[in-house]
Amino acid sequence: MLRVYCFDTLAVTVEDVYLREPDPQRGGDERGVRVELRPLAAPPWQGSPNASQPLACGPALWRADLLESVAGGPGTKDRMHHHPGMSGGEPGPRVFVPALTADPILWLRDRLADVTPMLEAARVTDAASHKAAVAALRDAAPELAEIVGTVLGEVRAGRLATSGH
Structure with a gap:
């Protein structure tokens, strides 16, 4: 299920995923x-007020x-990574970070509390236009991290992300 949380000019999406690996040598x-x-x-604006x-x-x-x-x-946390500075929606190489593996929810909360480095890494030219969204995300970071933790718990319990596409 895809969830979308909107913050002025930025959105955060949270989705449970099951990814099929076509090459068993890469780990399944x-x-x-x-x-x-x-x-x-x-x-x-379209239509009436x-x-x-x-x-x-x-x-x-x-x-x-x-x-x-x-x-x-x-609970293995063996594939946790991030993709900084995506371009055109395409992910670059996986970046593995020990802090992400150690405590993924805390790591995520800290990233969402200041998304400015993410905007810079993605070479967003009008980063200043996202000032209100950056502030709103900072305030919502604990709640968003809690939501992600709940979804991850549902995945681990076998209730979400049960089959690939």
Whole structure:
């Protein structure tokens, strides 16, 4: 299930994922939670003053994959990584960080508390235009991290991310 949390000009998506690995030599399938920071755009106003308006999330600027190998089992934290500075929604190489593996929820909360380095790594040219969103994300970081922890718990319990596509 994909969840989208909107903060003025930025959004955070949280999704349970099951990823099939076509090459068994690379370690097999993995499952967990994907968290992405995305730009959020509101098209020009349409309709009456009371009309519901569309929103559009752009491709991810940053991604954290709180993944575990299916073979290793729940709680192994053996595939947890992030992708700083994504371009055009494409992830670069996986970046493994000991602090992420040690405590993924705390690590994520700390990243969401200041997304400015993520914007810089993604070479966002109008980073200053996201000032209100950065502040709102800072305030919401503990709640978002708790949500991700709940989703990860559901994955580990076998209730989410049960099959790949």
